[in-house]
Structure formats: structure tokens, C-alpha cells
Amino acid sequence: MNKSPFSMNLCTVRGIPVRVHVTFFLLLIWVALQAEGSDQLAPFREALFVLALFACVLLHELGHALTAKQFGVKTRDIMLYPFGGVASILGNPSPKAELFITAAGPLVNVAIAGLLYVLSSVITLHPFFSQLLVANVVLAVFNLIPAYPMDGGRILRATLLLLKVKGATMIAAKLSQALSVLIGLAGLYFGNALLVIIAILVFTNAMQELVRSQARVVAKDHTVRDVMADLAHIETFSHGLTVSQALRTALRSFQTVFPVVHAGQVLGVVDRSQLIQMGASEGTEDYISSIMARDFRIVSPQEPVENLMRMIEENDVRSFLVMEEGRLVGLVLKDQLIEYLLVNELRKQRLEEGRQAREDEDPLA
Numbered sequence: 001m002n003k004s005p006f007s008m009n010l011c012t013v014r015g016i017p018v019r020v021h022v023t024f025f026l027l028l029i030w031v032a033l034q035a036e037g038s039d040q041l042a043p044f045r046e047a048l049f050v051l052a053l054f055a056c057v058l059l060h061e062l063g064h065a066l067t068a069k070q071f072g073v074k075t076r077d078i079m080l081y082p083f084g085g086v087a088s089i090l091g092n093p094s095p096k097a098e099l100f101i102t103a104a105g106p107l108v109n110v111a112i113a114g115l116l117y118v119l120s121s122v123i124t125l126h127p128f129f130s131q132l133l134v135a136n137v138v139l140a141v142f143n144l145i146p147a148y149p150m151d152g153g154r155i156l157r158a159t160l161l162l163l164k165v166k167g168a169t170m171i172a173a174k175l176s177q178a179l180s181v182l183i184g185l186a187g188l189y190f191g192n193a194l195l196v197i198i199a200i201l202v203f204t205n206a207m208q209e210l211v212r213s214q215a216r217v218v219a220k221d222h223t224v225r226d227v228m229a230d231l232a233h234i235e236t237f238s239h240g241l242t243v244s245q246a247l248r249t250a251l252r253s254f255q256t257v258f259p260v261v262h263a264g265q266v267l268g269v270v271d272r273s274q275l276i277q278m279g280a281s282e283g284t285e286d287y288i289s290s291i292m293a294r295d296f297r298i299v300s301p302q303e304p305v306e307n308l309m310r311m312i313e314e315n316d317v318r319s320f321l322v323m324e325e326g327r328l329v330g331l332v333l334k335d336q337l338i339e340y341l342l343v344n345e346l347r348k349q350r351l352e353e354g355r356q357a358r359e360d361e362d363p364l365a
């Protein structure tokens with residue numbers, strides 16, 4: 001299920017697993033060690049404040065995840081990192097759903113700040129809570145910056161899509177990158193390393209988001225047959241091969257997964273990385289049938305590529321065997337699939353731009 005080995009389960013909220021990355025605990029220790037103050041309780045107070053802040057971050061992520069649930073959109077998990085939380089929303093929600101799901105996060109922080117503000121007008125708040133109020137306002141404002149991966153970037157894209165603006169994702173991604181340059185420059189000017197890191201994160205995320213959303217769009221028009229590598233272009237292993245024999249082929253190939261076949265039947269799959277690892281250690285005279293994985297994803301040539309994209313996102317599947325009438329006819333690898341979709345999308349855009357340019361030149365046409 002694509003779980004980071006450096007994370008642990010915290011709890012499950014309405015079926016959504018909440019996980020904490022181990023580096024989060026390093027942050028707590030660091031904050032406690034940095035604590036200034038004459039009294040011995042200062043480190044605990046600082047650590048407690050970080051915990052309270054992250055409770056607000058968790059509520060923000062739950063805002064996303066539970067709103068997604070309302071729209072029938074699943075969330076793989078919520079992960080808490082030292083730099084904030086991430087709710088992994090699956091699939092491709094409609095622009096309207098995306099708008100609601102995304103806006104729900106910052107709204108939670110606005111609600112918490114509002115609640116604390118109302119309380120502060122009735123009773124005198126402990127500085128701890130006034131700090132928490134300010135922190136929630138900062139969280140809401142920061143998240144509303146219209147740049148990926150911030151919520152503001154998604155809100156902007158969903159709004160543009162709802163307004164039927166052409167190239168909405170491209171506009172949102174370009175704006176994100178422009179903002180990241182500004183954030184980066186501000187970071188350099190003020191000598192703030194955190195701002196520079198955020199700028200880099202925003203810049204790379206904007207590109208990734210663009211790539212991902214375009215791949216999803218193109219996936220709609222293709223079936224497995226369009227994207228698969230057929231038998232003539234893939235290496236398969238006979239089940240009687242030894243690891244060292246297989247390794248020789250694997251080292252000369254870019255293929256990352258090899259089907260193991262016997263009399264036209266697929267028995268399992270072997271990973272290239274696994275072969276290389278075994279080659280470096282012992283057991284090279286073992287048969288590959290003893291190391292192959294027997295659980296593999298089978299798809300038919302008629303299957304829409306959209307379904308494959310979903311499996312890649314939800315279950316981190318990296319390869320698909322294409323079978324027709326019980327026989328292996330091809331292979332689809334994740335990286336190659338995404339490349340195929342992107343190149344196709346770019347080609348389509350070039351063609352459209354070319355047509356547009358010709359129309360502009362000749363307005364009478």
C-alpha cells in the first residue's frame with residue numbers, strides 16, 4: 001500500500017488512516033531543546049504548543065478528507081510531516097468537488113481562529129491560546145497562497161476549470177512557479193532558509209502537478225492496447241532459468257519487470273532490482289521460479305488506461321501484464337505509461353497551437 005517505512009499509525013478517523021512521519025518526533029525534541037525561558041517547564045510548553053499546532057493541522061487535513069468522503073472521493077491516508085500535513089486524496093474529483101474539498105482545509109483553521117477569538121472577547125486567554133489563534137490565521141493565509149502544493153493553487157485551478165478557462169492547469173502551474181520565484185527571492189533577501197525551501201517545494205510541485213493532471217486527462221482517450229509494449233518488444237524469462245542467467249539479460253535491458261513464462265502461461269514476475277540485489281549476494285544459482293512474485297496485475301488490451309492510472313495511484317502498482325484469452329500479449333510499465341501519455345498530450349497541444357496559428361494568419365478561413 002505504498003506506506004513509508006519511516007511512519008507509524010496514529011489513529012483511524014472514519015476509515016481514514018492517520019500516520020506520523022518519524023522525523024516529526026525529531027521536530028518535537030528540537031523545539032524543546034531550543035526553548036528559551038528561565039523556568040524548567042519552558043521545553044514542555046514549547047513541545048506542547050507544537051502538539052497543539054499539529055492537532056490544528058490534523059483537523060485541517062480531516063477537513064479535506066471528510067469533505068472528499070461527502071463527494072464519494074477516497075483518501076488513502078493523512079500523513080503528518082514536520083513541515084505540515086498531507087491528505088492523499090485519490091482519483092480525479094470533479095472541479096466542483098475539488099473546490100469544496102480544498103477550501104474545507106483552510107476553513108477549518110479560520111473556524112478554530114474564530115472560535116478562539118470569540119472566547120478571547122469573553123474571557124482573558126492564556127498566551128498559549130492567543131499564540132494558537134495567530135498560528136491558525138497564519139496557517140489559513142499561508143495555505144491560501146495560489147500556488148501548488150498549497151490549497152490556494154488547487155482552489156485557483158478548480159475555479160478556472162469551473163469558469164471553463166482554457167489551459168486552467170497550465171495557468172495555475174505557471175502562476176505557482178512565478179510565485180515560487182518571488183518566495184525564493186524573499187527568502188534570499190531576508191536570509192530565511194525556510195522560505196527558500198518552500199520556494200523549491202512549490203516550484204517542483206507545480207511541475208509534478210501539471211504532469212499528473214495532464215496524464216490523467218490524456219488517459220481518458222486511450223486503451224491498454226495503445227500504450228503496451230507487445231511481446232516482440234519485451235524480454236520474458238523461462239521458468240527454468242537461474243538467477244545468474246536471468247541477470248545477464250536484465251543488465252542489458254531497461255525493462256524493470258520480467259514475466260516468467262512456461263508454455264505460454266505466466267507463472268510470475270521478477271523485478272530487475274531484485275535480480276541485481278541477488279546477483280550481488282549469494283543464491284545466483286537458484287531458479288528464478290523460486291524468487292518470482294506470484295501476485296501480479298493482469299489487464300486486458302481493451303481496458304481503459306484511466307483504470308490503470310487509478311491502480312497506480314491507489315495501490316502503487318508499477319507494472320501490468322496484458323493478457324488476452326489466457327495468453328500474455330504485452331506489458332505496461334508505470335514510468336513508460338506516463339511518458340507515453342505526456343508525449344501524446346504535448347503532441348496534441350502542438351497540433352492545436354499550429355492550427356490556431358494558421359487560423360490567426362488567415363482570418364477569412
Ligand SMILES: [Zn+2]
Nearest residue numbers: 105106143151
Ligand atoms: Zn490543505
